[in-house]
Amino acid sequence: MNDPKIVPQHVAIIMDGNGRWAKSRGLPRIVGHREGIASIEKVMSSAGSLGVKILTLYTFSTENWKRPKAEVDALFTLMEEYIDKKADKLKRDNVRLSVIGRIGGLPERIQEKLSRLIAETSGNSGLVLNLALNYGGRTEIVDACRAVLRDVASGAVRPDEINEERFSEYLYTKGLPDPDLMIRTSGEMRISNFLLWQLSYAEFYITQTLWPDFDGAEFEKAVKEYQDRIRRYGG
Ligand code: IPE
Numbered sequence: 001m002n003d004p005k006i007v008p009q010h011v012a013i014i015m016d017g018n019g020r021w022a023k024s025r026g027l028p029r030i031v032g033h034r035e036g037i038a039s040i041e042k043v044m045s046s047a048g049s050l051g052v053k054i055l056t057l058y059t060f061s062t063e064n065w066k067r068p069k070a071e072v073d074a075l076f077t078l079m080e081e082y083i084d085k086k087a088d089k090l091k092r093d094n095v096r097l098s099v100i101g102r103i104g105g106l107p108e109r110i111q112e113k114l115s116r117l118i119a120e121t122s123g124n125s126g127l128v129l130n131l132a133l134n135y136g137g138r139t140e141i142v143d144a145c146r147a148v149l150r151d152v153a154s155g156a157v158r159p160d161e162i163n164e165e166r167f168s169e170y171l172y173t174k175g176l177p178d179p180d181l182m183i184r185t186s187g188e189m190r191i192s193n194f195l196l197w198q199l200s201y202a203e204f205y206i207t208q209t210l211w212p213d214f215d216g217a218e219f220e221k222a223v224k225e226y227q228d229r230i231r232r233y234g235g
Pocket residue numbers: 015016017018019020021059060064075186
């Protein structure tokens with residue numbers, strides 16, 4: 001790989017195309033979701049060896065509740081299985097788990113398992129696996145505004161003290177640097193309510209590859225393309 005200095009620190013991924021992957025094989029959508037978990041493993045391992053520090057994965061959006069209940073239930077069952085099966089491996093691999101989104105809106109059993117694993121991996125110093133769950137960019141900004149207003153009302157902060165930096169501390173991503181690279185699989189040219197604030201100057205990489213077909217080599221390809229980009233930040 002190129003200059004390690006410009007390996008993106010934070011990569012955010014819209015893992016899309018599971019349904020189409022399954023449909024093209026005449027299989028139920030959930031088979032595509034299950035297959036997508038294998039891609040997560042491959043990408044995590046590639047990200048780790050390239051020196052990426054944070055991987056944010058769009059796992060369930062605030063809009064995904066619009067899907068048929070059977071699909072939503074199956075997605076949560078898969079999530080639960082994933083946590084149960086992978087907890088030990090995540091701990092062994094020194095991964096630190098974190099989550100962003102309206103976590104309180106998730107099924108309770110998932111919330112419990114997540115908070116346990118977050119606590120158990122909180123001391124780890126390797127890759128940060130940040131899962132966007134019941135996440136919406138607009139909801140995040142609204143939640144941040146509410147928190148700012150509460151702090152203003154209580155006198156903890158004055159309106160004129162709120163600037164971009166202070167505002168960022170009210171977002172779910174508090175403490176994390178903005179993504180350098182945003183990958184979307186399956187070719188859709190849209191942001192779908194993902195990290196609206198944080199992606200202001202991220203480099204976008206969109207591939208036709210469907211998420212279940214995305215692997216370590218594809219991830220490296222995206223990073224390589226990122227390394228050839230010139231980031232101007234308006235300058
Ligand atoms: C992404 O795949 C996974 C989630 C949104 C949970 P999709 O389920 O959106 O797959 P397509 O886009 O219908 O192919």
